[in-house]
Each structure stands twice: as structure tokens, then as C-alpha cells.
Amino acid sequence: MVGLYIHIPFCLRKCFYCSFKTTTLLSDYSNKKNDKEKKVKQYLKALRNELGKYKGKVLRSIYIGGGTPTVLSSFQIESLFQFCFNNFSFKKNIEITVEANPGTLNRQKLKSLKKGGVNRLSIGLQTFDDRLLKSIGRIHTEKQFLDNFYLARKLGFDNINVDLIFALPGQRMCDWEKTLKKIINIKPEHVSLYSLSIDCGTRMYSDLKSGKIKACDEDLEADMYEYAIKILTEKGYQHYEISNFALPYKSSKHNQVYWDNRQYLGIGAGAVSFLHGIRSTNVEDIDEYIDKVNTDEVCLKKEKLAGKKSIAEKIILGLRMRKGIKVSKQIEKNFEGTIEKLVHRGLLERKKKKMRLTYKGLLLANQVFIEFL
Ligand code: SF4
Numbered sequence: 001m002v003g004l005y006i007h008i009p010f011c012l013r014k015c016f017y018c019s020f021k022t023t024t025l026l027s028d029y030s031n032k033k034n035d036k037e038k039k040v041k042q043y044l045k046a047l048r049n050e051l052g053k054y055k056g057k058v059l060r061s062i063y064i065g066g067g068t069p070t071v072l073s074s075f076q077i078e079s080l081f082q083f084c085f086n087n088f089s090f091k092k093n094i095e096i097t098v099e100a101n102p103g104t105l106n107r108q109k110l111k112s113l114k115k116g117g118v119n120r121l122s123i124g125l126q127t128f129d130d131r132l133l134k135s136i137g138r139i140h141t142e143k144q145f146l147d148n149f150y151l152a153r154k155l156g157f158d159n160i161n162v163d164l165i166f167a168l169p170g171q172r173m174c175d176w177e178k179t180l181k182k183i184i185n186i187k188p189e190h191v192s193l194y195s196l197s198i199d200c201g202t203r204m205y206s207d208l209k210s211g212k213i214k215a216c217d218e219d220l221e222a223d224m225y226e227y228a229i230k231i232l233t234e235k236g237y238q239h240y241e242i243s244n245f246a247l248p249y250k251s252s253k254h255n256q257v258y259w260d261n262r263q264y265l266g267i268g269a270g271a272v273s274f275l276h277g278i279r280s281t282n283v284e285d286i287d288e289y290i291d292k293v294n295t296d297e298v299c300l301k302k303e304k305l306a307g308k309k310s311i312a313e314k315i316i317l318g319l320r321m322r323k324g325i326k327v328s329k330q331i332e333k334n335f336e337g338t339i340e341k342l343v344h345r346g347l348l349e350r351k352k353k354k355m356r357l358t359y360k361g362l363l364l365a366n367q368v369f370i371e372f373l
Contacts, residue, residue, distance in 0.1 A: 001060045002257075002264055003063070003254050003258075004088070004267065005065065005266045006062070006063070006065075007066060008065070008066040008069040008072065010040060011024050011066065011071065011101075012071055012101075013139050014203070015138055016203040019199035019200075019201060020067070021270060022068075025071060043268075043269075045290075047080070048083050049293045050267050050298070054087075055087045055088070057088055057089070058089045058091060059090050059091060061096070061257060062097070062254070063255075065097075065099045066099055068099070070099075075112075077109065081116030085117075095119060095120055095252075096116075096117050096120065097254055098121060099122045099123075099124065100121055100123050101139070101140065102145040102147075103138075103144055105148045105152075107155070114157070120159040120160070122162075122190075123145065125162050127168065128142050128179040129175055130142050135213075136165075136168060136204070149162075158189070160188045161192055162190070162192075165194055165196050166179075166195055167216035167220070167224060169213040170214075176228075184231065189250040190246045190247070191232060191237060192244050193225075241259065241320050260317070261317050261318070269282060269285065269289035270282055270283070274305075277310070278302055278305070281299070281300050281302075283297070283299075311331060311334050315331060315372050316369045316372055319348075319356065320365075324355050324357070338372060341371070346360050347368050348361055348368065
């Protein structure tokens with residue numbers, strides 16, 4: 001049984017902080033509508049070819065992410081699901097998630113998602129503040145998000161995640177508080193929050209280098225994260241993973257596949273699979289993916305995870321969960337010294353046969369993970 005991830009690398013426009021390799025339908029492919037439509041169709045055909053190679057597998061979860069999967073037309077969305085239904089078996093109560101961005105959703109598309117069996121929506125809001133949304137290049141407004149959210153509710157979506165980003169340039173603590181209070185008011189079942197990372201090659205990185213914008217202060221960033229943990233847990237959300245909060249029984253089953261180091265199949269340009277201890281990554285360029293999908297060259301790299309590296313991987317993924325992980329004999333043998341050092345620094349707590357990040361460790365999780373690598 002595997003978790004299936006399908007990657008849709010198209011967006012309407014590039015957000016200023018985005019470092020993903022996506023094709024922006026409003027500006028790439030010489031601006032000709034036909035060229036863009038052709039490219040999307042070719043890509044979807046390539047996806048079906050790749051999916052066909054795994055025909056018959058039993059799926060425990062499906063996650064369609066991107067990019068912006070909801071730039072696809074209703075017909076394209078329904079056909080993709082139909083293809084999955086025809087070629088795979090589904091575990092009972094399978095979780096089927098689609099990432100959706102406000103500005104690309106409407107009644108028709110939401111109905112197609114519902115018809116396709118989608119039972120979990122993940123909506124990219126990022127912040128409840130039109131000024132900040134504009135400053136980071138998002139295509140939508142607060143009102144568009146709310147209209148989409150309530151429409152989804154009306155159409156029966158009862159498991160919705162909302163993605164948020166904090167530590168944005170120019171974002172004050174009071175702005176972040178406002179966003180979280182509004183989130184609590186609309187009560188999504190799940191909230192994911194990430195602090196902004198300004199990566200090389202993005203428009204935001206150039207703006208930072210030229211002094212046009214200023215990065216958020218590190219102390220403020222930590223305060224924002226702590227405030228989010230406090231207010232969301234007070235309101236009944238379980239902080240079950242570093243960046244994820246869920247109402248009871250609403251944690252993400254698909255992401256759990258990754259954190260538990262279970263098998264998953266990644267389909268599409270740049271997608272990553274982990275099957276039988278081997279991690280493989282597809283070529284990232286869309287044209288190259290379309291050209292090579294029927295050959296072995298579609299796989300850019302393959303890596304057998306074994307020995308100490310594979311144990312470190314398991315630890316890092318497991319420590320992301322607030323419940324932590326069991327310290328097996330194998331872990332003890334390979335990392336006893338590292339664990340002791342991290343406990344001493346107050347970043348890890350160890351109780352009998354279990355260990356997990358401390359509160360301080362949550363804020364400095366990357367430092368902890370580096371120690372295991
Ligand atoms: S919607 Fe997401 S993937 Fe698309 S450009 Fe914005 S951040 Fe990148």
C-alpha cells in the first residue's frame with residue numbers, strides 16, 4: 001500500500017517568494033492561450049503514462065499538489081480522478097487531498113473535485129491581509145479566500161486545511177495576531193504554518209539584496225511562532241507536527257506517510273518516490289518530463305537509503321512529530337552521543353524509550369536535524 005502524490009507544476013502567476021519550478025500560465029509559453037493549453041494537455045497525458053506504470057497498486061492516500069492544481073479545468077480534474085479510479089485500488093476511507101488557491105476556484109471546479117472523491121481541501125491563504133498578500137505577489141484577496149472557503153463548506157467539504165506564512169517583510173505582530181484570530185473564527189479543521197524563507201533566485205531575494213524590503217527580525221519570527229502555538233492549542237487544535245495543527249482526528253493522513261517513513265509514489269515533474277528503500281526523483285523540467293516519461297531517463301536520480309543515513313532520515317522525519325519517536329537499539333547504537341548532546345543543550349527531551357523535541361528544540365529544529373546528518 002502506498003501514498004500517491006501527483007504534481008501539477010502550473011500556476012497563474014509567480015508569487016514573489018516562490019522558489020518552486022513552476023510554469024506560470026499568465027506569462028510563459030509566448031503568452032498564446034493555445035500554447036499554454038497545449039502544454040497543460042501534454043503534461044496531463046504524460047502524467048497518465050507515468051501513472052499507468054503503477055497500475056493495480058493499492059493507495060492509502062492521494063495528494064494532488066503543485067503549483068496550483070486548481071488551474072486545471074473541471075474536465076481535466078475529473079478525467080485525472082477517473083484515470084486513478086480505473087487503474088488503482090483504494091484503501092477504505094482513503095484521504096484524497098487537493099491543493100487549491102483562491103483566485104482559481106469556482107463553484108464548477110469545487111463540484112468537480114467533490115465528484116472526483118476529494119474529501120480534503122488545502123487552501124493557500126498565507127495571510128489575512130490584502131496589503132501583505134499584494135506585497136508577496138499572491139493573486140487573491142482576503143475576500144476571495146473567504147468566498148471560496150464558504151462555498152466549499154456549502155458544497156460539503158468538511159475537512160479543510162488553510163496554509164499560512166508568517167515572518168513576512170513588513171508583517172507586524174499585530175498583523176499576525178489578526179490573521180490567526182480570523183482563522184480561528186472560520187474554524188478550518190487543519191492549519192499549516194511556515195515561516196517565510198527567502199531563497200536565492202526569487203524576486204523577493206533580489207528585493208532583499210537591493211534593500212527594497214527588509215527581512216523579518218529573528219526574535220519577532222520566534223514570537224510569532226510561539227503565539228501561533230499558544231492561541232491555536234488554546235482553541236482546541238492539536239499541535240501534532242512542527243508546522244501543523246489539527247482539530248481532533250483531522251491530522252493529515254497523507255503527510256503522515258512521509259513522517260512515518262512509509263512508501264509513497266510521486267508522479268510528475270520533480271516528484272519524489274520512496275519505494276522498497278529506494279528514493280527516486282523525476283526530472284524537474286516540464287518539457288523534459290514530457291519527453292522522457294516513457295523512458296528510464298525520466299528518473300533523474302536514485303538513491304538506496306541504508307545504514308546510518310537511513311536511520312538518520314527516520315529520526316529527522318519522526319522528530320517532526322510532537323509525539324516524537326521510539327529510541328530503538330539501532331538509534332542508540334548509532335546516535336547515543338548526539339542524543340545526549342542535544343538533551344544537554346535542552347533541544348531534545350528523553351523519557352525512557354522515547355525522545356522528542358523540546359519547546360526550544362521546536363524553534364531550533366533545523367539545528368537538531370543537522371546534528372543527525
Ligand atoms: S501558488 Fe505556490 S507554487 Fe504557485 S507560484 Fe505561488 S507559491 Fe509558488
